[in-house]
Amino acid sequence: MGDFDAVVIGAGNGGLTAAATLAKSGVKTLLLEQHNVPGGCATSFVRGRFEFEVALHQLSGVGCEDKPGPMRGLFEKLGVLDKLEFVEEHDIYRTWVPGQLDVTLPADRNGAIEALVTRFPSEEEGIKQLFGLIYQFAQDMFKGVVGRDPDFNAAKYPALCNYALRDSESVMSEFITDPLLKLTIASYWAYIGQPPKTMSFLDLALLLFVYIEFKPYHLKGGSQALSQALLESFLDAGGTARFSCGAEKIVVEKGSVQAVITDQGDEIKTAYVVSNASLVTTYMDMIGSDSLPEKVLSALRPRTIGPSAITTYCGLDCDPADIGIQVSSTFASTTGNVETMIGWQHSFDKPEGLELTCYDLADPEFSPPGTCQVSLINISYADHWLKLPPESYHETKYEYASHMLDIADSMHPGFRNALEEVEVSTPLTHMNYLRTPGGAIYGFDQFAKDNNMFSSHRSPLEGLYHAGVWTGTGGFQPSLESGVQAAKAVIRSIQ
Amino acid sequence: MKNPFEQVKGYSEIREDIAALTRYGEDFRDTRGVVNASVDLYHPKKLNLTVSEIIGETPRTKTLRLISDTGYLPPFQAGQYVNLFVETKGIRSSRPYSIASPPNQRAYYDLTIKAVPDGFVSDFLLEDIMIGDQLESTGPMGGFFHNPLVHSDDVVYVAGGSGITPMMSMIREATDRGLDRNIHLLYGSRNTGDIIYKEELERLMATHENLTVDFVISEPDDGYQGLTGFIDGQLLKERVGDLSKKTFFLCGPEAMYKFCQRELQNLRLRCKQIRVEIFGPPGNVTEEPGWPEGLNSEVTFKVKVSNGRTLEVTAGEPLMCGLERQQLELPAACRSGECSYCRVKLVSGKIFHAAGTKLRKSDLQFNYIHPCMAYPLEDLEILL
Numbered sequence: 001m002g003d004f005d006a007v008v009i010g011a012g013n014g015g016l017t018a019a020a021t022l023a024k025s026g027v028k029t030l031l032l033e034q035h036n037v038p039g040g041c042a043t044s045f046v047r048g049r050f051e052f053e054v055a056l057h058q059l060s061g062v063g064c065e066d067k068p069g070p071m072r073g074l075f076e077k078l079g080v081l082d083k084l085e086f087v088e089e090h091d092i093y094r095t096w097v098p099g100q101l102d103v104t105l106p107a108d109r110n111g112a113i114e115a116l117v118t119r120f121p122s123e124e125e126g127i128k129q130l131f132g133l134i135y136q137f138a139q140d141m142f143k144g145v146v147g148r149d150p151d152f153n154a155a156k157y158p159a160l161c162n163y164a165l166r167d168s169e170s171v172m173s174e175f176i177t178d179p180l181l182k183l184t185i186a187s188y189w190a191y192i193g194q195p196p197k198t199m200s201f202l203d204l205a206l207l208l209f210v211y212i213e214f215k216p217y218h219l220k221g222g223s224q225a226l227s228q229a230l231l232e233s234f235l236d237a238g239g240t241a242r243f244s245c246g247a248e249k250i251v252v253e254k255g256s257v258q259a260v261i262t263d264q265g266d267e268i269k270t271a272y273v274v275s276n277a278s279l280v281t282t283y284m285d286m287i288g289s290d291s292l293p294e295k296v297l298s299a300l301r302p303r304t305i306g307p308s309a310i311t312t313y314c315g316l317d318c319d320p321a322d323i324g325i326q327v328s329s330t331f332a333s334t335t336g337n338v339e340t341m342i343g344w345q346h347s348f349d350k351p352e353g354l355e356l357t358c359y360d361l362a363d364p365e366f367s368p369p370g371t372c373q374v375s376l377i378n379i380s381y382a383d384h385w386l387k388l389p390p391e392s393y394h395e396t397k398y399e400y401a402s403h404m405l406d407i408a409d410s411m412h413p414g415f416r417n418a419l420e421e422v423e424v425s426t427p428l429t430h431m432n433y434l435r436t437p438g439g440a441i442y443g444f445d446q447f448a449k450d451n452n453m454f455s456s457h458r459s460p461l462e463g464l465y466h467a468g469v470w471t472g473t474g475g476f477q478p479s480l481e482s483g484v485q486a487a488k489a490v491i492r493s494i495q
Numbered sequence: 496m497k498n499p500f501e502q503v504k505g506y507s508e509i510r511e512d513i514a515a516l517t518r519y520g521e522d523f524r525d526t527r528g529v530v531n532a533s534v535d536l537y538h539p540k541k542l543n544l545t546v547s548e549i550i551g552e553t554p555r556t557k558t559l560r561l562i563s564d565t566g567y568l569p570p571f572q573a574g575q576y577v578n579l580f581v582e583t584k585g586i587r588s589s590r591p592y593s594i595a596s597p598p599n600q601r602a603y604y605d606l607t608i609k610a611v612p613d614g615f616v617s618d619f620l621l622e623d624i625m626i627g628d629q630l631e632s633t634g635p636m637g638g639f640f641h642n643p644l645v646h647s648d649d650v651v652y653v654a655g656g657s658g659i660t661p662m663m664s665m666i667r668e669a670t671d672r673g674l675d676r677n678i679h680l681l682y683g684s685r686n687t688g689d690i691i692y693k694e695e696l697e698r699l700m701a702t703h704e705n706l707t708v709d710f711v712i713s714e715p716d717d718g719y720q721g722l723t724g725f726i727d728g729q730l731l732k733e734r735v736g737d738l739s740k741k742t743f744f745l746c747g748p749e750a751m752y753k754f755c756q757r758e759l760q761n762l763r764l765r766c767k768q769i770r771v772e773i774f775g776p777p778g779n780v781t782e783e784p785g786w787p788e789g790l791n792s793e794v795t796f797k798v799k800v801s802n803g804r805t806l807e808v809t810a811g812e813p814l815m816c817g818l819e820r821q822q823l824e825l826p827a828a829c830r831s832g833e834c835s836y837c838r839v840k841l842v843s844g845k846i847f848h849a850a851g852t853k854l855r856k857s858d859l860q861f862n863y864i865h866p867c868m869a870y871p872l873e874d875l876e877i878l879l
Contacts, residue, residue, distance in 0.1 A: 166504070222857075235840075390536050
């Protein structure tokens with residue numbers, strides 16, 4: 001296979017943007033991927049007449065042409081903007097608690113406030129103040145941190161400095177009281193798996209801000225189209241890619257990267273590795289703990305493996321309107337109580353909520369005519385799945401998914417009857433395709449301490465760089481951006 | 496520049512927490528190898544199998560009973576298959592076979608092999624394989640199984656020839672475990688001597704009220720008393736009655752399943768009620784709708800492969816088979832266009848995909864093909 005300037009391990013979001021950035025800068029790059037399709041989470045699979053989107057629910061940071069978000073620039077630089085077709089969604093989400101709550105927030109600051117005030121009129125003042133804080137916070141972040149203000153201080157950026165590391169629950173309580181209102185505003189907790197009590201306000205504020213200001217987007221052809229476009233860009237720039245070919249070992253000598261050995265036994269000499277594999281896999285399995293400086297082990301010790309997910313992918317033989325689906329993303333809670341909702345992240349207990357995404361509202365061509373596609377998702381850890389006797393796996397998975405379908409059916413009567421294809425993915429499924437510990441989809445747990453401001457992206461090993469969610473936060477935008485950052489660091493080092 | 500975050504309230508407290516955890520937190524050295532070991536319980540990259548028994552079923556059919564060299568076989572859903580790799584006459588190839596034994600016992604997998612005309616792999620398995628021989632396969636896979644979230648417990652299995660094998664796993668599971676399922680099997684064979692598992696099916700029907708078995712013979716001997724002809728819509732309506740609540744599972748040779756699929760579609764059932772097992776590339780691709788008029792199946796084309804080799808392939812044969820003949824092995828599992836293991840990028844040239852190839856939308860946009868169901872129509876260049 002010859003030698004390469006750089007080897008990128010893993011063709012997930014971060015690996016693909018890293019590889020494309022490197023190749024476009026003239027770095028002779030090899031991309032290795034153990035699976036046969038690029039994308040990692042950003043992929044799709046076909047069942048019957050449906051092509052199921054695996055992971056993309058709402059792409060953040062895109063923005064429209066006259067008000068572009070950071071992702072538009074990234075896609076343009078990587079040469080994929082004109083290969084992709086974006087579909088804008090007009091609502092950020094609907095929050096639903098049967099008999100108690102049904103609010104849809106448009107992707108528009110005033111519209112969202114109005115929707116909340118209509119449902120919670122006595123809290124008008126608090127709602128407006130909280131949104132004011134969220135916007136002030138985002139502004140502080142962009143001006144002070146992203147803009148690297150040399151005169152950064154607490155008096156100049158009060159929203160950021162006072163609120164960033166506080167938990168979302170206590171910040172919300174400063175302004176609003178109704179638990180259902182808090183549940184609505186903090187709905188995105190269910191995406192990342194941290195309940196408002198442990199989700200930093202930084203995460204909540206930025207999530208709401210980016211989705212409202214830059215709008216949620218979907219892609220024609222799904223996230224697989226994005227992965228494929230990034231791969232094309234890499235190949236067009238002269239990159240070499242190997243699929244169904246994983247990295248077995250990273251050879252490190254005297255603290256610096258020497259080579260990568262593939263699972264087919266080829267040794268590829270290289271001075272630079274960008275690993276899109278998990279930090280744990282990269283260090284413990286590919287490098288091996290014997291070659292690790294204490295610095296690596298101590299940096300890992302405070303971290304805990306983050307959650308995976310259970311997704312029930314549904315192909316339905318009806319239009320969304322036939323069963324009353326009018327919003328792309330819905331957060332459902334059967335009790336309205338977040339406290340009890342956290343328990344089922346660690347057990348097979350009947351879930352008390354889920355997130356429902358219907359892909360055909362924004363893009364009616366997403367599924368064949370007269371059908372639509374819905375995914376039901378719950379964040380879940382892998383521990384209890386790993387303890388399951390293998391012979392109980394299928395039954396357990398179907399039983400859990402059946403509870404999810406019951407929730408969907410109570411929200412949209414007729415849902416179950418319209419099911420034509422159903423596939424269920426569990427933490428073990430994600431472990432198989434992603435090869436991450438615990439099948440983690442967002443990297444490490446994201447407590448306030450796991451925020452970017454406390455972790456360094458640099459490996460103490462010379463020539464080793466990381467791309468993906470394991471050095472930052474989870475999700476499409478952060479992982480796509482991380483690959484570009486890692487590649488830029490490699491390029492700087494080469495120069 | 497100074498770290499601006501030091502001015503964020505709570506920053507130094509969290510730094511202290513992190514410092515404590517740096518001493519007392521997780522030791523990830525213990526996790527080495529855990530991911531692969533956990534995944535291997537379900538989806539091993541390959542299975543090393545030994546033939547422990549060979550059971551004669553019919554004059555043209557044998558069952559290979561396979562045990563695992565490690566003593567462990569992964570769980571599967573009745574109806575799924577493994578892709579069996581063989582090396583014969585200097586060529587390494589593979590074929591998918593449904594597991595006929597039920598998933599409630601995993602001491603062995605039974606694969607029932609029927610002789611097919613010019614069966615490159617089946618001839619080898621039936622004639623050359625002996626007890627004690629070793630074989631390699633993929634783990635169990637495939638989408639042909641009873642999904643309790645979608646499918647009715649009132650099921651009709653329509654099988655032809657060796658298409659009975661996935662149904663046999665389902666029937667054995669249902670009867671062994673006493674599943675609450677009503678099963679009506681309509682099983683088409685050429686003559687009574689060709690019926691695989693005949694005695695077992697008769698015995699199971701006699702002891703299980705919820706199992707009905709109809710053998711349907713297309714070329715009966717004189718005086719045959721049972722059902723004859725092909726399994727068509729009329730016969731299904733007569734034998735099954737009300738079809739509206741049933742889920743149909745269909746598996747059989749190409750001509751049979753294509754015929755039955757049309758018959759089922761004419762019964763105006765919902766798509767969800769009809770499950771059809773994939774069945775490999777068509778016998779004669781030039782008869783497929785969409786095949787370019789006048790293109791002879793014997794025509795040869797050149798395939799340039801990204802590693803520099805140029806190989807010769809024929810129009811009438813799936814690209815994967817042509818490449819295998821010349822010792823170029825692609826990753827393979829379903830060999831029916833579904834699993835996408837063999838997916839490669841077509842850099843230039845035109846191919847014909849046989850019906851049933853399950854491509855992604857972005858495959859069309861970026862020109863990816865499934866060589867197991869792709870036939871060359873021109874000289875090609877592919878990226879491996």
